[in-house]
Amino acid sequence: MALAVLAVLVAGAVLYVRGALPAAVPVAAGPFTYTPYASALDRVRPSGDLDFAGLQQDRAALEQFVASLASVSPRLRPELFPTQEDGLAYWLNAYNALVLLQLVERHPEGVSSMGFGRFYWGRAWPVGGERLTLWALEQRILDEYADPRVHFALFQGTRGGPSLDGAPYQPEFLDAQLNDASRRFMGNPRHVRLAGDTVHLARLFEAHQQDFLAALPEGRGGNVLQFVWAFLPDTCEERPGCDTRGDLDRACGPRLDRCRVTFMPEDLTLPDAAVPPPR
Template sequence: MDRSGVAWHWSMLRAPVDAPLPSRRRLLVPAVVFAVASTVVALAAMYVQGLLPASVPSANEPFHYQGYEKVLRHVRADGDVDFSSIGRERAELDRFVESLASFSPHNRPEVFPTSEDALAFWLNAYHALVLQQVVDGYPYLESVHGLALGRFYWGRSWPVGGKRLTLWSLHHRILAREYADPRIHLALFQATRGGPRMDSTHFQPEFLDAQLNEASRRFVGDKRHVRLDRDTVYLAKLFETWREDFLAALPEGRRGNVLQFVWAFLPDTCEERPGCDTRADLDHACGPKLDRCHIVYEPEDPTLPDAAAREVRTER
């Protein structure tokens, strides 16, 4: 047999073995792509939900809020924040944020022995991380809603007590799930002028209930968030977003109407907030069961609650 015959002979013998390879490759490539994509999606979900681990550095001192309290002196009485001043004195803010890596109620429960201690920690941590992220983007950040797909709340993570937490995971996974208290939604500063406002003091375990009540009364008593117009009640969008949480907190028999929750925090009079709507106003408009009114949910003002004037802020 000449060489051409031998070549033909081996090509014929190899053909049955080689033929399936392209088919196997066609199956293998999509499987690998699917596996990689699934891993990426799973890691992304774990990242957003704050489930990825983080190192826990040794703490140089006991956990405290002293430095963070100094940062809050730059919050104005109306809730606007002097971000420029915080930026110039951000060392205290950064030190407090760094301390969060070593402590949390999850990894150091002995430091936060009561539910009030733990909830105060998470609220203060959330606000500190919001402030740091705004200051990092200042003065160019005009609105946290300007970042695509709500990235302000999930696009960055911080090490907190052994986990890398995003703002989204802090709010939705920890605060909303571990603490069945809808007042949290009315107290949590979101860096928007139309949302809950910042306070000039940190959340303190011994006064936490009173602080949450005051934050709720302040939010509900603001006509930007609750406004009556004959038989229509205009509510902040927040009441629709977290409607189920508000309803779950109501007594049996009143859980079908979010206005029952609103009524609980409306003022009896408007002496402190002239022009506000009162409980009596809501009763008169909507009836004793608060079921005669039409509810309209309105979007919040997304602008940054900046104490500086826009023209001054952008010139720096």
């Protein structure tokens, strides 16, 4: 009997983490829109840090958007999201808004205070008739789109991870927005830094290396630096101190095979505009 109960509990936990449990679908308060989420993103600074104090005082728009996710999703109402861009924009905005709301609710604690595992699978939200954890959103739903640029668009709640843009993802501009997110990530010395013949990369490149390699013309037999090169800036006028394509060419050769790649630890501090980043 005890084993049977344990088996049921384990199965339930697996279904919970994977986002395979149903959720009630409330009647939508009105047409689905990203406008409330756009209002919350006004608190994003050009640096990528956030005005968390302001968001806490004026969190109604963010909460309104998250509540609206319960009534609509591309899986529940596919007719509202007829293109792949429509669906991907929805899931990216949903994921980032849920991360942001969880951080606002727990401010000033950050992701590391909860432990990364519990932050991403310890809570589930009603989204279009399903109870979805952040883990399920990323690993089960967003993974279906097979676009490696998605990894640079997902806000992780740390200064060392991808930063939020100041606007929601929109289907009509999605390709350009994903390119911008990738360039923003590559142009940050926290994520890509050249030192002699060694290229220091963020751990995100290690965690998702196979996805980046699969996107190359050479496939998985290529070099992850080829993917990095594609999104590095040509100049560092906007981001002083960054590394450029030319820098990578000169250090690593035309085939980008002369350099050694290492992966840097991530800065886990909260991207709070009120708290300066550590030196």
